[in-house]
Amino acid sequence: MAQRGAFEEAHRLMLKLYEIAPEDANYSRTKWRFAAEMMKTAVVAQKRAVADEIARTATAKINAAHLTAAETELMARAIGDVTSL
DSSP: OOOOOOOHHHHHHHHHHHTOOTHHHHHHHHHHHHHHHHHHHHHTTTOOHHHEEEEEEEESSSGGGGGOHHHHHHHHHHHHHHHTT
């Protein structure tokens, strides 16, 4: 959805994804990486507001204790790309 420019729909689907198994660490990491990839796509399309919302939602909905250092760095780079727009 995001690659086709339907960022609002992609964000809605991502919110549904966050509701699934919030206690599962492996699934949290997958959701986190998915959010970072969506942010990269939004940055390429210069949709800063969408990327900002994805970052805020991911940070609020995903348990940070489930994430590895690599995943935290991945999101930090994605957020850096947003702020450089």
